[in-house]
Amino acid sequence: MNHIIENIQSIRLRIKAAAEKANRDPASIKLLLATKTVLPENIKTALLTGETLIGENKVQELKEKFEALKDIPHEKHFIGHLQTNKIKDILKYNVSCIQSIDRLELAEKLQQRLQFEKKKIDVLVQVNTSAEASKFGVAPAATMALTKAIAAFDNISIKGLMTIGLFSAETQKVRQCFQLLKHIQQQIIAENIPGVKMQELSMGMSGDMATAIEEGATIIRVGTAIFGQRIYTDSYYWNEQS
Ligand SMILES: *Cc1c(COP(=O)(O)O)cnc(C)c1O
Numbered sequence: 001m002n003h004i005i006e007n008i009q010s011i012r013l014r015i016k017a018a019a020e021k022a023n024r025d026p027a028s029i030k031l032l033l034a035t036k037t038v039l040p041e042n043i044k045t046a047l048l049t050g051e052t053l054i055g056e057n058k059v060q061e062l063k064e065k066f067e068a069l070k071d072i073p074h075e076k077h078f079i080g081h082l083q084t085n086k087i088k089d090i091l092k093y094n095v096s097c098i099q100s101i102d103r104l105e106l107a108e109k110l111q112q113r114l115q116f117e118k119k120k121i122d123v124l125v126q127v128n129t130s131a132e133a134s135k136f137g138v139a140p141a142a143t144m145a146l147t148k149a150i151a152a153f154d155n156i157s158i159k160g161l162m163t164i165g166l167f168s169a170e171t172q173k174v175r176q177c178f179q180l181l182k183h184i185q186q187q188i189i190a191e192n193i194p195g196v197k198m199q200e201l202s203m204g205m206s207g208d209m210a211t212a213i214e215e216g217a218t219i220i221r222v223g224t225a226i227f228g229q230r231i232y233t234d235s236y237y238w239n240e241q242s
Contacts, residue, residue, distance in 0.1 A: 004045045007226045011209075015220070018213035029213055032077060034205070034223030036061060037230045040068035046226065047072050055079040055099070055221055059086045062093040079162070079202075079221060081136050084109045097122040099162040099202050099219075102138045107150045114155035122159045124202055125150070127184060129177035130166035137163060143184050144191065151196045160200025160218070161185055165208050174208050178215035185216075 011031065019026040035043050036057040043054060043065065052073070056062050057080025077097045078090060087110050090098070101107055101123045114121060125147055128137030138146050143161070150158055161184060165177040181203055189198045204212025206225035213220065224230065 002042065002045075002228065004042060004226060005049055008046060008049050008051060011222055011225055014210060015213065018210040021210075022214045024213070029217060030219045032079070032202070032219050032221045033226060034079065034221045035065075035227070036080070036223065037232060038223075038227045040065045042227060043069060044072060047074050053077065053219075057081075059089045059093075062090065062095065066093050082106060087113050091117060091119060091121075095121070097124065097159065099124040100126045100136065101150065101156075102126040102128075102136050102146075104146060104149050107146075107153060107156060111153035111155055120155045120157065122157050123150070124160050124162040124200060125158060126162045126164075127181055129163045129180045132166065135164055140180055140184055144188060147188055147196060148191075148193055151193045158196045158198075160198050160202065161188075162200075162202035162219075164205070165203060165212070167207075171208075171211055175211050175215060178203050178208075178212050178217070182216045 015029055015031065016026045019029060030053055031051065033043070033046050033051055033054045035054045053075050055077040076093065076095050077099050078095045079099045082090065082098060082100055084106055091113060098121060102125065125143060126137040127140055127143050128135050129140060147158060150156055161181050163177060163181045165174045168174055181201055185198050185201060188196065200218050201216050202219035202221060204217045204220035206222050209220045209222060
């Protein structure tokens with residue numbers, strides 16, 4: 001017995017409360033269901049409540065769930081670490097946005113493949129705001145340069161930034177990660193880089209979504225609080241070795 005429907009209702013209420021506290025419109029915050037390790041039938045249950053956006057971390061899982069979900073209208077983002085040798089595969093599964101672009105080489109290879117396939121894609125630049133070596137993402141100080149370089153690629157549209165906040169019970173330290181992402185966003189907006197949109201800030205997960213909303217998140221990515229505990233630790237998804 002799972003509680004997906006009740007959990008989504010409660011997350012929606014938490015989004016509303018956090019938005020109101022920050023004087024924001026709840027409708028300006030998109031809920032992305034982080035569906036790594038979640039079985040297609042459970043994802044279906046969630047989508048049938050009216051949710052529309054999911055995020056996967058592994059190309060293999062995109063592939064495995066593609067058939068089972070293809071008749072239910074929804075949008076898919078990629079939120080995991082992306083290896084260059086998986087670019088060709090990821091483009092097969094109708095991913096509308098890759099949130100984890102964190103290095104020029106990856107963007108270059110993506111551009112080449114998109115050009116070849118005559119496709120376009122949205123991306124977010126993933127920033128390592130917590131300075132933890134275990135997390136992916138471009139260094140804050142290198143984000144501007146990376147964004148400018150990617151802006152030159154015609155088939156890739158930059159829509160904003162993504163980060164994974166520090167895992168810490170100290171809310172103030174977590175908040176600083178989100179404030180840093182917002183600060184970088186403002187700096188990039190001020191540069192007026194042609195072709196670069198910066199409207200999206202993807203930040204906040206089960207444990208820190210309210211803080212992220214207070215600091216300006218437009219996309220929160222929630223897994224555990226909806227689908228329950230995962231059997232794998234997140235390092236399985238976030239480390240290069242996996
Ligand atoms: C798993 C994951 C999430 C969701 O994390 P929860 O703590 O389960 O809500 C969000 N973002 C990324 C990149 C993830 O890998």
